[in-house]
Amino acid sequence: xxxxxxxxxxxxxxxxxxxxxxxxxxxxxxxxxxxxxxxxxxxxxxxxxxxxxxxxxxxxxxxxxxxxxxxxxxxxxxxxxxxxxxxxxxxxxxxxxxxxxxxxxxxxxxxxxxxxxxxxxxxxxxxxxxxxxxxxxxxxxxxxxxxxxxxxxxxxxxxxxxxxxxxxxxxxxxxxxxxxxxxxxxxxxxxxxxxxxxxxxxxxxxxxxxxxxxxxxxxxxxxxxxxxxxxxxxxxxxxxxxxxxxxxxxxxxxxxxxxxxxxxxxxxxxxxxxxxxxxxxxxxxxxxxxxxxxxxxxxxxxxxxxxxxxxxxxxxxxxxxxxxxxxxxxxxxxxxxxxxxxxxxxxxxxxxxxxxxxxxxxxxxxxxxxxxxxxxxxxxxxxxxxxxxxxxxxxxxxxxxxxxxxxxxxxxxxxxxxxxxxxxxxxxxxxxxxxxxxxxxxxxxxxxxxxxxxxxxxxxxxxxxxxxxxxxxxxxxxxxxxxxxxxxxxxxxxxxxxxxxxxxxxxxxxxxxxxxxxxxxxxxxxxxxxxxxxxxxxxxxxxxxxxxxxxxxxxxxxxxxxxxxxxxxxxxxxxxxxxxxxxxxxxx
Numbered sequence: 001x002x003x004x005x006x007x008x009x010x011x012x013x014x015x016x017x018x019x020x021x022x023x024x025x026x027x028x029x030x031x032x033x034x035x036x037x038x039x040x041x042x043x044x045x046x047x048x049x050x051x052x053x054x055x056x057x058x059x060x061x062x063x064x065x066x067x068x069x070x071x072x073x074x075x076x077x078x079x080x081x082x083x084x085x086x087x088x089x090x091x092x093x094x095x096x097x098x099x100x101x102x103x104x105x106x107x108x109x110x111x112x113x114x115x116x117x118x119x120x121x122x123x124x125x126x127x128x129x130x131x132x133x134x135x136x137x138x139x140x141x142x143x144x145x146x147x148x149x150x151x152x153x154x155x156x157x158x159x160x161x162x163x164x165x166x167x168x169x170x171x172x173x174x175x176x177x178x179x180x181x182x183x184x185x186x187x188x189x190x191x192x193x194x195x196x197x198x199x200x201x202x203x204x205x206x207x208x209x210x211x212x213x214x215x216x217x218x219x220x221x222x223x224x225x226x227x228x229x230x231x232x233x234x235x236x237x238x239x240x241x242x243x244x245x246x247x248x249x250x251x252x253x254x255x256x257x258x259x260x261x262x263x264x265x266x267x268x269x270x271x272x273x274x275x276x277x278x279x280x281x282x283x284x285x286x287x288x289x290x291x292x293x294x295x296x297x298x299x300x301x302x303x304x305x306x307x308x309x310x311x312x313x314x315x316x317x318x319x320x321x322x323x324x325x326x327x328x329x330x331x332x333x334x335x336x337x338x339x340x341x342x343x344x345x346x347x348x349x350x351x352x353x354x355x356x357x358x359x360x361x362x363x364x365x366x367x368x369x370x371x372x373x374x375x376x377x378x379x380x381x382x383x384x385x386x387x388x389x390x391x392x393x394x395x396x397x398x399x400x401x402x403x404x405x406x407x408x409x410x411x412x413x414x415x416x417x418x419x420x421x422x423x424x425x426x427x428x429x430x431x432x433x434x435x436x437x438x439x440x441x442x443x444x445x446x447x448x449x450x451x452x453x454x455x456x457x458x459x460x461x462x463x464x465x466x467x468x469x470x471x472x473x474x475x476x477x478x479x480x481x482x483x484x485x486x487x488x489x490x491x492x493x494x495x496x497x498x499x500x501x502x503x504x505x506x507x508x509x510x511x512x513x514x515x516x517x518x519x520x521x522x523x524x525x526x527x528x529x530x531x532x533x534x535x536x537x538x539x540x541x542x543x544x545x546x547x548x549x550x551x552x553x554x555x556x557x558x559x560x561x562x563x564x565x566x567x568x569x570x571x572x573x574x575x576x577x578x579x580x581x582x583x584x585x586x587x588x
Contacts, residue, residue: 040091043270044279046083046286048116050137051100054079054108055319056347056377057305058287060530074287076108076377077303077345077504077524082283082290083115087122093270095119096280097144099130099137105378106213106399106587107489109140111503113220116143125269129262135160136588138252139217142224146254148262155247157221159236160210162587166192175416179444181452183460184406187484189382189581193410205486206585209401212488213587216398225251297521301511302339303504304329304525309580310351310359310383321348321387323355329526330362334369340520341371341511344391345504350383350580353407353459359387360466367392371514375507376400376498381486383579385497386463390470392514394498395507396489403497404581405467406484407460409452411575413443438575452575459577471496486581 058075074082086092095116102109120126120143128141131153138156141147149155171178171193180190188202198206218229225232227250235241235250247253257265263278272278306326308319315322333342344363350356366372367390374380374388376396381404388394396402418424418441426441437448444452460482468478473496481495492498500506512520 040089040281040286040289041279042091043093043272044091044281045266045270046086046092046095047098047280047282048083048095048112048140049098049100049283050102050104050140051098052283053103054112056307056345057524057526057528059528070282070284072284072288074284075305076111078287078291079283080111080115080503080505082287083112084118085290086286087119087124092124092281094125094127094266095144096266097126097128097141099128099133099141099147101132101134102136102140104136106136106139106216107376107378107397107401109136110216110397110399113140113143114503116140120145125266127262127266129257129259133253134588135217139220142220144224147224147252148255148257149244149247149253150258151244151256153244155241155244155252157232157236157241157247157252158239160214160217160587162206162210162585164192164198164585166196168193168196171412175420177413177416177443179411179413179449179452180408181410181449181456182406182408182484183456184482184484186486187404187406187408188486189406189408189484189578190410208491209486209488210587212490213399216490221252227251295521297519298338299515299517299520300336300339300523301341301343301508301515301517301520302333302336302523302525303343303345303508304333305345305347306384306387307345307347307377310348310355310387312352312355312358321351321355321359323352323358325526326359327362330359330366333525334362334366339370339523340515340517341373342366343373343375343504343507343511344388345375345377345507346380346384346388347377348384348387349379349381349401350386350404351578353383353386353463353577353579356383356386356579357462360390363387364390371511373507373511373514375502375504376402376489379581381581382406382484386466386579389467393500393507393510395500395502395510396492396498397503398488398490398501400489400492401486401585402489402492403481403485403487403495404579405463405478405482407456407463407577407579409456409575409577410573411438411444411452412440414440415442440574456577459579463579467497 052073054074054076056075056077058073058078060072061070083095086095097116116126126144127146127148128144129148130137131150133141133149133153133155135156135158178193180194182190186201186205188199191199191202218232221232222229240250241247241252244253244256248256266278267274270278306321308321310321310323312323314324333339363372372391374391374394376388376394378400380388380396380400380402385402385405415426428436430436434448438444438452464475464478464482467473467482468475481497487495487497489498489501493501508522512518
């Protein structure tokens with residue numbers, strides 16, 4: 001009776017689960033169909049919401065229907081294309097930029113800004129409005145005709161800063177001893193675990209690329225305020241912008257208005273009567289319209305998105321560059337004769353050295369058959385640069401973080417923690433000196449430590465040789481600019497690490513030129529899947545519960561989730577050679 005009842009409960013659970021899935025899929029399909037059928041009305045205003053995260057590739061989200069969010073989140077490439085396409089759409093009267101603190105990187109902000117500037121050549125209006133305008137949001141808004149802020153709001157102009165957490169004190173309290181090996185004096189990846197503050201080389205490189213970012217920002221502010229960069233710098237140094245009235249005085253903004261007053265100005269621009277609603281169209285909805293209107297062509301330029309940490313094997317979460325998964329995509333592109341060239345879009349701080357080598361090998365094989373161009377996003381550093389370095393051409397944004405040519409590994413000796421905190425000790429037998437090496441339950445011997453360092457130095461040598469061959473630079477030159485040194489895209493161009501500054505569109509144009517095709521269709525890989533579908537796929541690998549738990553933690557933690565990821569990543573290192581930046585710079 002018990003087992004019969006249990007079986008009935010299981011069967012009922014499966015049926016209910018299936019019904020729920022069916023309802024969700026049906027609802028999403030209907031929602032997607034409705035969105036695809038949206039017609040942009042005359043005198044519409046395209047809305048760019050800077051609070052949204054722009055990943056490289058768009059993704060549908062079935063869960064969004066449960067909380068009335070968008071069921072599709074546009075990727076950066078298609079969002080930029082949609083903004084530019086709107087300049088020739090007679091139904092779009094202008095753009096409204098909704099200003100909020102931005103979760104996106106500075107290179108992403110730069111690409112959005114460039115797209116808005118391209119739209120402005122149409123002569124249509126671009127308004128930006130916010131209540132609290134951060135520097136990142138202002139950077140994008142500086143492309144607008146007019147920027148408005150709430151009369152009791154806030155406008156930031158204070159300079160850039162970044163803060164890195166250091167965990168050495170925590171490890172000392174836990175009696176957890178890190179065993180760290182690295183190559184490159186600027187390779188700062190392990191500093192949070194072996195030091196209590198930034199090393200001078202790390203402080204130097206961080207200052208360098210933040211100065212380059214700041215110069216880009218100051219140039220944008222100077223252009224909007226019609227003043228010179230020196231004056232903008234003076235405002236920041238003296239803290240001149242304290243109240244909204246200060247921002248208005250120095251022409252950072254063009255008016256102190258409430259939302260209804262901003263809407264009234266847009267009514268005048270669009271010819272909308274007071275008793276009618278302004279016809280807003282979200283960027284996510286508009287992207288679908290642009291995608292549906294694209295022309296087909298047998299000559300194809302493929303854009304392969306590579307976003308996230310580089311890991312071995314199959315992907316275990318969203319936005320990872322998993323070696324086994326991306327290799328399948330690269331092989332498909334290599335064998336497809338309709339694809340005339342490939343653009344690898346890299347947005348990655350790196351990861352596993354072995355996975356990076358596996359990916360690079362497949363890219364080398366692809367390059368033997370067709371042109372390979374790299375386009376860099378917010379990050380293309382360490383392993384992200386490794387997989388990029390042998391392309392025919394490399395393009396970065398000025399605000400890209402790249403370089404970081406170096407290697408490290410890290411282990412933790414837990415013996416004191418386990419003995420002194422929990423009373424656990426270990427003993428055993430081995431029949432060879434290295435039988436239990438590497439291990440986390442005792443400190444490494446001097447000989448074992450040297451073996452680990454030898455391994456890191458060997459892989460570092462391979463890294464430099466790959467760069468030397470791909471970039472056609474001498475070994476001496478590569479060694480001088482390697483050392484784990486992080487650079488902005490601007491400085492990387494000066495050093496020969498990239499071939500030019502430009503967005504993904506420039507990389508695509510370069511690929512078409514190398515492939516000698518004038519008429520072509522851009523196709524994107526891998527195939528985008530729904531977030532709900534991604535979780536279902538992980539049931540096969542028993543990772544679905546982990547994925548759901550991670551999503552809940554991320555939702556609750558918000559921007560602090562990055563610290564959880566950093567700590568969690570330590571488990572995956574465990575003595576493996578890494579080409580990575582375990583922490584990513586939060587510049588604000």
